[in-house]
Amino acid sequence: MKIVILGAGYVGLTTSACLAELGHQVTCCDIDAGRVAALNRAETPIYEPGLGDLIKAQMQAGRLAFACDAKQAVGTANAVFLAVGTPSSEDGDIDLSYVEAAATEIAPYLPEGAVLVVKSTVVAGTAQRLKRLVDTRRGRDDIAVASNPEFLREGSAIEDFLHADRIIIGVDDAQSEALLRTLYRPLTRAGVPLLATRTVNAELIKYAANAMLALKIGFINDVADLCEALGGDVKAVADGIGRDHRIGTAFLAAGPGFGGSCFPKDTRAFASTGRRYGRPQPLIEALIEGNEARKGALAQRIIHAAPRHGRVAILGTSFKANTDDVREAAALTIVPRLIEAGLEVHAHDPQPGAAKRLLAAAHWHDTALAATRDADVAVILTEWDEYRTLDLTQLARAMRGRLLLDFRNIVVAQEAARAGLDYQGLGLPAAPSAQIRRGQGAAGSLRVAASPA
Numbered sequence: 168m169k170i171v172i173l174g175a176g177y178v179g180l181t182t183s184a185c186l187a188e189l190g191h192q193v194t195c196c197d198i199d200a201g202r203v204a205a206l207n208r209a210e211t212p213i214y215e216p217g218l219g220d221l222i223k224a225q226m227q228a229g230r231l232a233f234a235c236d237a238k239q240a241v242g243t244a245n246a247v248f249l250a251v252g253t254p255s256s257e258d259g260d261i262d263l264s265y266v267e268a269a270a271t272e273i274a275p276y277l278p279e280g281a282v283l284v285v286k287s288t289v290v291a292g293t294a295q296r297l298k299r300l301v302d303t304r305r306g307r308d309d310i311a312v313a314s315n316p317e318f319l320r321e322g323s324a325i326e327d328f329l330h331a332d333r334i335i336i337g338v339d340d341a342q343s344e345a346l347l348r349t350l351y352r353p354l355t356r357a358g359v360p361l362l363a364t365r366t367v368n369a370e371l372i373k374y375a376a377n378a379m380l381a382l383k384i385g386f387i388n389d390v391a392d393l394c395e396a397l398g399g400d401v402k403a404v405a406d407g408i409g410r411d412h413r414i415g416t417a418f419l420a421a422g423p424g425f426g427g428s429c430f431p432k433d434t435r436a437f438a439s440t441g442r443r444y445g446r447p448q449p450l451i452e453a454l455i456e457g458n459e460a461r462k463g464a465l466a467q468r469i470i471h472a473a474p475r476h477g478r479v480a481i482l483g484t485s486f487k488a489n490t491d492d493v494r495e496a497a498a499l500t501i502v503p504r505l506i507e508a509g510l511e512v513h514a515h516d517p518q519p520g521a522a523k524r525l526l527a528a529a530h531w532h533d534t535a536l537a538a539t540r541d542a543d544v545a546v547i548l549t550e551w552d553e554y555r556t557l558d559l560t561q562l563a564r565a566m567r568g569r570l571l572l573d574f575r576n577i578v579v580a581q582e583a584a585r586a587g588l589d590y591q592g593l594g595l596p597a598a599p600s601a602q603i604r605r606g607q608g609a610a611g612s613l614r615v616a617a618s619p620a
């Protein structure tokens with residue numbers, strides 16, 4: 168099948184490379200000429216494990232090409248996917264201008280019978296609205312518009328695409344359904360379930376799925392706060408509740424608040440849609456507020472823990488591990504607040520991406536150890552594997568102070584204590600470092616109070 172994808176971002180590039188891998192002929196177009204030129208040199212503009220290699224392999228196989236001129240590319244396409252951005256607008260609603268601009272631009276050039284597929288995350292009713300827009304631009308009704316929301320996670324995008332829990336296709340006509348079923352046949356044959364429903368449902372599924380996952384995170388973060396007050400252990404609590412298969416263990420890791428390009432934006436859009444249609448979503452409204460407040464509260468915790476004008480090492484600025492994406496990362500809230508409070512911030516991330524520019528007031532280092540040199544407090548903000556395996560003895564030696572704040576709960580408290588560090592996780596009993604150093608007791612048997620986030 169001949170496929171054109173508009174947008175060479177995380178979703179557009181992953182979709183392009185994976186559909187090529189499934190045997191389709193794919194052209195991926197982007198209005199960013201620099202990005203297209205880099206891709207044509209087989210340079211991948213984002214950090215996503217395995218993506219660069221897959222793109223190269225598919226280009227060499229002749230199944231994947233990149234272009235700027237979408238008008239020309241769509242002329243012979245069976246399907247055109249919109250994978251452009253849908254950022255938040257100022258009122259929390261969704262900005263559909265990129266989606267509408269892309270559809271408007273290509274509408275006159277689509278071949279009769281082509282299907283326009285909305286892969287970008289869009290509010291319910293958008294596919295039907297785009298159908299009217301395309302019909303008006305063409306002056307006839309010969310293009311079907313479908314919805315095919317994407318559920319990949321950054322950092323495991325290819326795996327998520329090729330081994331999806333399910334594929335959702337939103338289709339309001341038989342032609343779209345037939346085309347999308349054929350397109351995804353290699354995956355459905357391999358056992359991936361495909362659910363066909365109307366476009367409005369597909370659009371709602373995407374938002375409801377993200378809202379549900381974000382709720383799990385917001386809930387466990389609140390439980391972590393309670394654990395701190397009561398001397399409990401949020402990891403044990405999460406494990407205990409997660410073993411109930413109706414709850415499930417996934418997405419119950421306490422952290423510094425969810426970030427990224429999706430959960431914050433999509434929960435805001437979900438809440439805003441509820442308000443617009445007179446069906447408020449109070450759970451989601453509270454979730455959004457609590458998540459923002461959490462980032463601020465954790466910044467305050469660091470400020471209280473550090474000496475005046477002290478030095479803080481921030482380990483990890485990406486919104487999660489295995490990505491260079493910093494969109495709505497906790498670091499973007501926390502680091503500026505530390506600097507405003509007069510602290511000196513030394514930062515490290517294995518893939519800093521745009522963070523170096525966005526957090527230019529921080530001092531950047533090439534290694535985690537260099538960032539922690541002479542630090543009064545070290546803070547883990549992203550759960551990169553390299554922070555899990557930090558040499559804690561070296562870290563303790565490099566630091567001026569003793570306090571390690573682990574906002575991802577990835578360090579073993581006893582090991583930190585043995586290295587001479589004062590360790591605080593989130594919702595974990597504080598490690599009794601002094602006693603452990605003297606060889607007495609395990610973490611949890613001797614508690615010291617930790618301030619709630």
Ligand SMILES: NC(=O)c1ccc[n+]([C@@H]2O[C@H](COP(=O)([O-])OP(=O)(O)OC[C@H]3O[C@@H](n4cnc5c(N)ncnc54)[C@H](O)[C@@H]3O)[C@@H](O)[C@H]2O)c1
Nearest residue numbers: 173174175176177178196197198251252253269287288317
């Ligand atoms: N990032 C994710 O993990 C993820 C996962 C699922 C769904 N989504 C959704 O997918 C959409 C895309 O997200 P993303 O993170 O890939 O965005 P992104 O910002 O990484 O990439 C968007 C790309 O679209 C390009 N673009 C804008 N207008 C264009 C046009 N008219 N023609 C061609 N290209 C154009 C931009 O230059 C940019 O390169 C969003 O709606 C997002 O909510 C994202």
Ligand SMILES: O=c1ccn([C@@H]2O[C@H](COP(=O)(O)OP(=O)(O)O[C@H]3O[C@H](CO)[C@@H](O)[C@H](O)[C@H]3O)[C@@H](O)[C@H]2O)c(=O)[nH]1
Nearest residue numbers: 317318319320321384418419420422425426427429486487
């Ligand atoms: O137990 C957890 C799981 C995640 N997070 C945080 O939640 C945010 C989002 O993480 P994740 O969902 O892994 O990454 P995304 O790439 O943003 O993926 C989400 O958003 C995408 C865009 O809509 C969807 O396609 C995915 O299904 C959905 O998981 C990050 O800040 C994580 O650190 C936690 O704090 N605790």
